[in-house]
Amino acid sequence: MKILVVDDETDVQTLFEQRFRREVRSGEMQLAFCYSGEQAVDYLTAHHSEIVLILSDINMPGMSGFELLRHIRTNYPTPPPTVLMVTAYGDDQSRQQAISLGANDLLSKPLDFQALKEKLKSVV
Amino acid sequence: MSIDSFLIAFLLIRHLRKFAQNTGLAPFWDRTLLRAQYAALALLVVDVIIDEDHVFQWAWHVFLLGLLWFVYPRPEFRPTRNIVSAVFPLVLVNIVVDFIELVAPAFDKKYNNYFDMAQLLAFGWVIAAWVSTQRQQKALEKERQKRLEEEERNRLIAAQNTQLESMVAERTAELVRQKEELEETLTELRATQAQLIQQEKMASLGELTAGIAHEIQNPLNFVNNFAEVSVELCQELNDELAKVDLSDSDRDYVGGIISDLVQNQQKIAHHGKRADSIVKGMLQHSRAGSGRKEPTDLNSLADEYLRLAYHGLRAKDKNFNASLVADLNENVGKVDVLPQDMGRVLLNLFTNAFYAVQQKQKRNPDAQYQPTVTVSTNRCDEDVEIRVRDNGVGIPDSVRSKIFQPFFTTKPTGEGTGLGLSLAFDIITKGHGGTMEVETEEGKGTEFIIRIPV
Structure with missing residues (x-):
């Protein structure tokens, strides 16, 4: 299962790689990282068929997570990848917007990795 | 016939009567003088009819002398003395001349011219006295008039003064009132400004x-x-x-x-x-302020959180004890508030209140002291009021203005974040459009007053 993580914080890569060390090592999971919405769009043109799940931050400079989500839902309808949005503001408004744009779920920061792992298992 | 004596008598009486009338002497004098006048007229008539000159001239002398005698010593007629005394010489001269004529006619004939001269002089004296008195009287009259006018003027000025005085007093009162109003407004404005700044x-x-x-x-x-x-x-x-x-x-x-x-x-x-x-x-x-308002029973909310805060503290400190007083007015009813936020505010206030009484108890462990935390609610017109009172340590003046600031705390490090009251303040003012005030006295206790518009 290949997962694309989109976040403007580069340290997210280190964190995810360490958090999912066992899963990556066993080949259960592959991780790819992009540091902006634009980069993610580029990455998807080349690799969209591999990606099963996208985990994207909402607040990013330039292209926001919502714009990326809209792009994904318009350009890659089949098979639709699972998209989980991540936000620091766990308010109702963001949730409504994310769901209406076609996100599968909205997670709030700080991420609970234990819960995330459970969620990933259920998605796949 | 002694027409001259009659004239003198007549004119003198007239003068005296006039004086009596003008100066307001007792009417008795006027009547008496009137009688004297009639007597003079009667004497004249008798004189004319009988025509016994040498007898009547003496009658006239007696009459005149009697008149003078009568008037001169009276203090009431003092101001007329000028004229009265001027008449005396004439009467005396006439008497002397008539006496000489009676006793020594030859002598009288020889010096007739001198006697006539003396009579004329005495007569002139009377006229002069008359004129001078008249003039004096006029001057006096004028003086009197002037004085009256002056008095009138003074009275007028005094009246105007009184009027002005009262106008000034009125105006002063008005100005003082305006000043007080302005001062009051200024104080209010200052308070509002301070509140706004805060x-x-x-x-x-x-x-x-x-x-x-x-x-x-x-x-x-x-x-x-x-x-x-x-x-x-x-x-x-x-x-x-x-x-x-x-x-x-x-x-x-x-x-x-x-x-x-x-x-x-x-x-x-x-x-x-x-x-x-x-x-x-x-x-x-x-x-603070986001979320949905719901009709909430503030009384039960207050009661619930009062107990919650108390038991929260009791769990940490088993020795702690306090009386809880809930004076909840039924007229509060249900109010549209953010229930969770309101709960947070109340919990915070109660926790602080218990903390304050606990501190006081710790400072004087032996003293007779009953820690009490009171919550009271009331609806007044368009506001709902919640008061949280404790009889704890109170808040010193030096920190009173800071208690609603974020991160301000008097608790030891790690015990308080200093965010409780600042958050409560935000929830009440921003979230509910209400006000939050504090009344406190160091060593006596503190009362927080929340007002929320309904």
Whole structure:
């Protein structure tokens, strides 16, 4: 299962790689990282068929997570990848917007990795 | 016939009568003088009819002398003395001349011219006295008139003065009233200004707090996450270490280092979590006022949180005891509020109240002191009022203006974040459009008053 993580914080890569060390090592999971919405769009043109799940931050400079989500839902309808949005503001408004744009779920920061792992298992 | 004597008598009486009338002497004098006048007329008539000159001239002398005698010593007629005394010489001269004529006619004939001259002089004297008196009288009259006018003028001025005085007093009173009104308004304005400044400060501090919290949250998440993942890594390292061949002493040493590392990471995670809970508290500021208002029974909310706060403290300090007084007015009913936020405010106020009474008890353990926390509710017109009162340590004046500021706390480090009251303030003012005030006296107690418009 290949997962694309989109976040403007580069340290997210280190964190995810360490958090999912066992899963990556066993080949259960592959991780790819992009540091902006634009980069993610580029990455998807080349690799969209591999990606099963996208985990994207909402607040990013330039292209926001919502714009990326809209792009994904318009350009890659089949098979639709699972998209989980991540936000620091766990308010109702963001949730409504994310769901209406076609996100599968909205997670709030700080991420609970234990819960995330459970969620990933259920998605796949 | 003595027409001259008659004229003198007549004119003198007339003059006296006039005087009596003008100066307002008793009417008795007027009547008496009138009789004297009639008597003079009667004497004249008799004189004319009988025509016995040498007899009647003596009658006239007696009449005149009697008149003078009668008037002269009277103090009532003192002002007429000028004329009366001027008549005396004439009468005397006439008497002397007539006497000489009677006793020594030859002598009289010889010096007739001198006698006539003397009579004329005496007569002239009377006229002169008359004229001068008349003139004096006129001058006096004028003086009197002037004095009257002056008095009139003075009275007028005095009246005007009184009027002016009262106008000035009225105006002064009005000015004083205006001044007092203005002063009152100024005081009110100052209070409002201070309040506005305070609110503005609170609002900007609240925003700042929320802003800072957001900025801190991300790096803090990383700290926490990396600390947690490092603990996991150490565990993995331990597992891997078990597979490697090592001497026991080396294994112990490395194991010791790893367990220290784990401990350190746990400490980082623990303190990171502490910071995280502060940040969460700060973030509440930005959320104060969001959410949905529901009709809430404030009385039961207050009662519930009063008990909650009390038992929360009792759980930490078994020796602590306080009386709880809930004076809840039924007229409050249900009010549209954010129930969770209101609960947070009440919980915070109650916790503070219990803390204050607990502190007071700790300071004087022996004193007769019954810690009491009171909550009262009431609806007045368009507001619902909630008062939370304690008889604890009170708030010193020096910190009173700071208690609603974020991060201001008097509690020891680690016991309070200093966000409770600032958040409560935000919830009441921003979230509910209400007001939050504090009344306190050091050593006596504190009362927080919340008013929420209905």
